[in-house]
């Protein structure tokens with residue numbers, strides 16, 4: 142099949158691309174490289190089934206040309222930084238809402254299936270139970286708000302036009318190719334601090350928990366959702382099914398507690414105290430379950446950071 146992957150030079154996107162190419166599909170990546178990197182897709186450059194187009198999902202004209210001969214569009218392109226979204230909500234609206242609108246419009250004209258990558262950040266606070274897809278929604282940042290708006294827009298195209306649309310909601314994803322500077326994910330940031338002999342900074346008291354999903358498990362979930370007819374019109378979570386407090390994550394990564402420091406949170410109002418995924422629906426609908434343990438995932442991530450960035 143011909144698959145268009147927006148944001149395919151990004152962290153999760155490049156793993157989706159890898160999986161699709163491994164499965165023998167033709168893949169076209171559109172990315173403006175605003176947060177993705179050419180190195181992330183370097184290994185695919187010589188593959189005749191791979192094409193890269195530098196471009197912006199906000200560019201309507203470009204979208205029109207891009208959608209020729211596409212069977213499925215996996216839309217991962219988004220502005221993704223929660224803190225930055227609080228400081229610059231306009232960009233988040235433009236990229237995440239208008240960009241998705243452009244994708245949906247072209248998909249509607251050419252009857253192309255759209256797989257949207259949503260986020261677990263759209264859910265309301267949960268005290269103890271795992272979050273399933275019925276959990277109340279309550280976006281706490283313009284990032285989450287714009288991602289939810291994009292999901293709603295996509296679902297409205299499913300209902301109004303019968304456009305085949307799938308909404309995936311991965312929980313916190315980590316692994317090789319995730320940035321390990323302050324814009325990156327917590328696992329990569331902690332591992333990099335460990336390798337560089339630096340202090341690991343934990344925001345606030347560190348009791349906030351995250352459900353950490355290894356990126357190849359995440360990519361497999363998204364690809365399964367893209368090809369399974371049962372997923373059309375559905376919203377589906379993916380996570381490991383276990384959560385870990387950030388302060389415990391720091392200890393797991395760096396055994397030396399002297400090197401773990403608690404620092405003030407920049408935007409405590411947007412902090413989510415607990416994130417634990419119930420992925421029963423993904424298992425029932427797609428037969429998907431995560432395979433990689435935290436220990437294995439950390440090792441793979443550490444190996445990559447050592448080889449790529451230090």
Ligand SMILES: NC(=O)c1ccc[n+]([C@@H]2O[C@H](COP(=O)([O-])OP(=O)(O)OC[C@H]3O[C@@H](n4cnc5c(N)ncnc54)[C@H](O)[C@@H]3O)[C@@H](O)[C@H]2O)c1
Pocket residue numbers: 147148149150151152153154171172173174175176177178196197198199216217218219220221236240258259260261288310311312313314315326
């Ligand atoms: N990383 C996570 O933990 C996580 C969890 C849940 C959902 N998500 C979602 O997964 C998707 C991918 O996230 P990621 O962590 O890989 O981030 P990422 O920033 O590495 O990937 C996003 C890609 O989109 C590209 N992009 C941004 N704006 C664009 C535009 N206007 N036009 C074209 N390309 C553009 C970036 O250059 C980047 O390559 C996002 O939709 C994000 O909301 C991420």
